[in-house]
Amino acid sequence: MPRVGVLALQGDVREHVRALGSLGVETRLVKSADHLESVDALVIPGGESTTIGRLAERFDLLEPLRDRVESGMPVFGTCAGMIFLAAGVTEGTQPQLGCLDVVVRRNAFGRQNDSFEADLDIRGLDQPFHAVFIRAPWVEKYGSAVEVLAAVDDHPVMVRQGRIYASSFHPELTDDDRVHRMFFDLVDRDS
Ligand code: GLN
Numbered sequence: 466m467p468r469v470g471v472l473a474l475q476g477d478v479r480e481h482v483r484a485l486g487s488l489g490v491e492t493r494l495v496k497s498a499d500h501l502e503s504v505d506a507l508v509i510p511g512g513e514s515t516t517i518g519r520l521a522e523r524f525d526l527l528e529p530l531r532d533r534v535e536s537g538m539p540v541f542g543t544c545a546g547m548i549f550l551a552a553g554v555t556e557g558t559q560p561q562l563g564c565l566d567v568v569v570r571r572n573a574f575g576r577q578n579d580s581f582e583a584d585l586d587i588r589g590l591d592q593p594f595h596a597v598f599i600r601a602p603w604v605e606k607y608g609s610a611v612e613v614l615a616a617v618d619d620h621p622v623m624v625r626q627g628r629i630y631a632s633s634f635h636p637e638l639t640d641d642d643r644v645h646r647m648f649f650d651l652v653d654r655d656s
Contacts, residue, residue, distance in 0.1 A: 468492070469490050469504060474524070475513060477511050505652060509543070510637070511543045540564075544600075547565070573602050584596070611625070
């Protein structure tokens with residue numbers, strides 16, 4: 466049974482552990498390069514991407530994370546996790562892994578739409594997914610290896626690039642486990 470790590474620097478770590486646990490998946494909190502070595506896949510939670518980035522830098526996790534993702538470890542980033550995986554942000558700079566060939570706009574839906582919920586059509590799922598967005602980014606630009614799995618008003622909010630999945634919304638905050646299952650199916654196929 467593959468073991469899935471949850472990057473536990475900041476953010477809604479516990480919610481991802483719960484969501485994976487409800488699928489019967491063995492999870493481990495990842496706070497160091499040593500922990501990273503003991504997992505077969507990784508979830509990067511939502512939270513504050515600048516904080517996650519700075520803590521990853523401080524704990525010397527940027528290079529080990531890049532190496533694992535570049536060598537094919539399945540990874541799923543939600544919201545701030547998507548931003549952290551990305552190649553760039555539309556404004557300023559912050560520590561990012563740069564593994565996912567997208568540029569994201571942070572807090573893209575504006576103050577009015579700070580937090581909202583939407584029934585989203587996701588490629589690969591038969592029925593819409595009730596998605597929770599909290600100060601969410603969208604994908605502003607993406608490279609040819611990136612497949613868009615879902616969009617809101619033509620702005621991509623879920624993408625896949627090989628073994629990298631990323632969503633602007635928070636599947637860990639609802640009881641619907643289909644998005645986590647989609648990711649875990651990939652992990653399971655690989656192992
Ligand atoms: N707005 C946050 C950021 O820019 C992301 C919000 C979230 O993860 N819910 O990092």
